[in-house]
Amino acid sequence: MPFPVASDLNATWSFIQPGLEFILGAQGDQGVTPKMYMNCYTAVYNYCVNKSRHGATATSIAASSDSNSYSLAGAEIYAKLDVYLTQFIRALKKEPSETFLEFYVRKWTRFTIGAGYMNNVFDYMNRYWVQKERSDGRRDVFDVNTLSLIKWRSEMFNNNSDTLISEVLDLIEMQRNNEIVDTSLISTAIKSLVFLGIDVQDLKKPNLVVYISYFEKNFLEKTGEYYSRESSQYLQEHNVVDYMKKCEARLAEEISRSNNYLEDHTKKHLLDILNKVLIEDHANEMYSQFLTLLEQNETDHIQRMYKLLYRLPATLGPLADTLEQYIKEQADKAIEKVKLASESQAEAKVDGKPTKKSAAGAVDPKSYINTLIAIYNQYNEVVHQAFNKDTRFIKSLDNACRHFMNKNSIAIPTPKAKCKTPELLARYADSFLRGTSKEVDTVDMNPENLMIVFKYLNDKDAFEEYYRRSLAKRLINGNSKSEELEESIIQRLQEENSIEYTSKMTKMFSDMKASEDLKANIKDHVSESIVKDFNPLILAQSMWPFTHMEDYDLNVAPELQAPFEKVVEIYGAKHNGRQLKWLWNHGRAELRANLSKKGKAPFVFTVSNLQMMILIAFNKKSTYTFSELHEIVGAARHTFESHLLPFTKYKLLDQSPPGPENTGNADTTFTIVEEYKSKKLKVNFTSVIKNNEAKQEEDDANKEIDETRRNYLSACIVRIMKSRKTVKHNELINEVLPQTLSRFHAKIIDIKRVIDQLIEKQYIQRIDNNTYEYLS
Structure with missing residues (x-):
């Protein structure tokens, strides 16, 4: 068939329409041939070019170029195409055997393929006439592919949208019910809705209005x-x-x-x-x-x-709260079992009558701390594995641990009692840090457990005081398991809290190293015939938890005066003006006693300083009355008697008349045995000394803690008042409380007492019932 006259619209359309039928699939699966495709393109091209050269239509927009009249053409053929697409889509019919969805997808797929090819057939019109019209503000003119989609939307989709969407949703529900469905039908239908969302203002802008609506x-x-x-x-x-x-x-x-x-x-x-x-x-x-x-x-x-x-993060809150409460309840049950076991083991008989110590006093630190650790480890594993280390549940674990480690039937046995956990933790640490502890007793005790519990302590200052006191004993008695281990723990405590927190303990190690130098200087002045090893320690009074006790003031035996005097001389020469006070109630001595059968090695007695003076006195004569011996040795009468009793109990001294009730009588005599009978060559006489040092030490620790807390609160309040000048009461309380949390949990009543003390000392004054003013 020959090409139509380029200027004849009807002839041109009659020429290309059969080709469009094949392109859009009106003839079934038979597609357009390459020749037919190129003929359609050429006919459209010839028409548009010819019309553009020989005059514009009423709807065209003219442009001048030199002396020739030239205008872009395309409106007439565009209108023909618009009508044709409407008629074509309306003529599409569903097969009786198929659902509307199947019909829709089948026709949509073929139509969109054809629309793409048809867009190329009208490429010249798209590039010139359509582009020019849209640039001039015509928003009702589109490229052929877009026009095809708009016609599909208005003629096919809009009229059948309810049926189409209903069948798509039915297929999705069938799929949810595990029925086999053709998912390509769902996918193609849904994607068609996306393509049909056309923004006429901006054809390149994605528009999901059809899909969404x-x-x-x-x-x-x-x-x-x-x-x-x-x-x-x-x-x-x-x-x-x-x-x-x-x-x-x-x-x-x-x-x-x-x-x-x-x-x-x-x-x-x-x-x-x-x-x-x-x-x-x-x-x-x-x-x-x-x-x-x-x-x-x-x-x-x-x-x-x-x-x-x-x-849904909001739903995790109740779960985290439940976990926290559950951990608290399980911890209470576990600790209650430890308490009951401790109470049953603490029962003892005194004068034939059963007595029971308090659970806090009788409890084994190892059992208590290991119970706390076991609970922590159990639920820490749950938080890590089940809750993926979620911060909400880590916080629940932390809150629960902080609660049961500080408030339980052992830690606070009575409502007004202070928390015992810091003391028990310090005793726990002392157990595995002492070199004298049996390996079997400390196999499951370690610094990691110590640091876990320390992390959750409310009263870290109390732990510091108890730990410092036990550390001091280990240092002066030389029975630390490892100096490196001791220092590593102090380093970890410092990292967890502050340098200030461990400053006293660090200074204690410095004193021990300085004492080594003093020992070396004195060694040359000590007679090894009497003293084989002399190890004096110079301890700073403000750093060490020891106080000079007048009850222990001793008369140094003449044989030992030289080394003691030398310590005072050498130290005094180096540190002029410093005063030394001997802590006779601390420290130990080992004496070699030639009281064995002939041919056997001598005994080695471990004794206190006071006991050493007692035994050295027997080098001069074998028998003394109580009053004679007391006068030679010195110390308070009750203290002297408590250190003397172990010798009579273990039959190193023969007492006359016998019996504890006669020990303190002035004329009671004590005679040292000529041959001491013991299966052990090393005998420790210090373990059974009866005294009130333990109770006194606990009282001293509590006083030290209270005094330190008052000073800390005073410093906080003065610092706040100095910077603020005037502060209301509630504001001052609210500022002080957070500053104490790193060391202890301050009580409001304690803060009020310190405020009253500062008012008395004229650091601050009350200017009305609710406001304080700083006094410079």
Whole structure:
């Protein structure tokens, strides 16, 4: 067929229409031939070029170039195409055997392919006439591909949208019910809605208005109804664990479905709906099962519950609260068992009558601390494995640990008692740091446990005081297991708190090293015939937890005066004006006693300083009365008597008349045995000394803690007042409380007392009932 006259619109359209039929699929599966395709393109091109050269139509916009009249043509053929597409789409018919969705997808697929090719046929018109019209503000003119989609939307989709969307949603529900469906039908239909969302103002701008208005809204509504119905029914017939597994499966299915054929815009809304109907609406059922899973240690199921609820962070709050309360309850039960065991072991008989020590006093530090650690480790593992180290649950664990480590039936046996955990922790540390402890008793004790409990202590200052006192004893008695271990723990305490926190302990090590130098200087002045090893220690009074006790003032034996005097001389020469006070109640001595049978090695007695003076006196004569011996040795009478008793108890001294009731009589005599009978060559006489030092030491520690706290509060208050000048009472309290948390939890009543003291000392003054003023 010859090409039509280029200027004849009707002839040109009659020429290209059969080709358009083949391009759009009106002739079934038979497509357009390359020749027919090129003929259509050429005919459109010839028409547009010819019309542009020989004059414009009424709807064309003219442009001048030199002396010739030239205008872009295309309006007439564009109008012809518009009418043709309307008629073509209206003529499409569904086969009796297919659903509307199948018909729609089949025709849409073929139509959009044809529209692409048809767009190329009208390429010249698109590039010149259409582009010119749109640049001049015509928003009712489109390129041929867009025009095709708009016609499809108005003639096919708008008239059948309810049927189409209903059938798509029915197929999705069938798929959810595990029926086999053709998912390509769903995917193609949904994608068509995206293509049909055309913004006539800006054809390049993505527009989901059709997709959202017709599909997304209905899809989300149907999804919510479906899963709300299914979840309620499923929970009536299955347990919570099975339901959680079902939730995981359903969520995975929906995520896969959304990735296959949903737009990104829908995915978030879909997850919100699923989270609402599957998780939030049934969170209470999960909460009710949580305690059971904890009791059964079902970590996997707890993790499953956490992962589901994590999708809605607000639902995790009750779970975290429940965990915190549960840990507290389990800890209380475990600690109560330790308390009961301690009370039963503490029962003793005194004068034939049973007595019972308090649980706090009788409790074994190892059992108590290991119980705290076991509880921490158990639930720390749960938090790490089941809750993926979620900060909410770490906080719950921390809150619970801080509670049960500071407030339990052992830590606070009476309502007004101070917390015993710092003291017990210090005793625990002393057990594994002392070189004299048996390995079997300390096998499961370590610095890690110490630091875990320390982290949760409210009264860290109390621990520092007790730990410092036990450290001091280990240092002066030389029975630390390892100096490196001691220093590493102090370093960790410093990192956990502050340099100030460990300053006294650090200075104690400095004193020990300085004392080594003093010992070396004195060594040359000590007669080894009497003293084999002399180890004097110079301790700074403000750093060490020792006080000079007049009850222990001794008369140094003449044989030993030389080395003691030399210490005073050498130290005094180096540090002029400093005063030395001997701490006779501390320190130990080892004496070699030739009281064995001939041919046997001499005994080695471990004694206190006071006991050493007693035994050295027997070098001069073998028998003394109580008054004679007391006068030689010195010290307070009751102190002297308590150190003398072990010698008579273990038959090193023969007492006459015998009996403890006669020991303190002035004329009671004591005679040293000629041959001491003991299976051990090393005998320790210090372990059974009866005194009140332990009780006195506890009182001193408590006084030191109270005094330190008052000073700390005073410093905080003065610092605040100095910077603020005037502060209201409540504001001052609220500023002081947080500053004390790193060392102890201050009570408001204590802060008020310190304020009153500062007023008395004229650091501050009260200017009305509710305001304080700083006095410079």
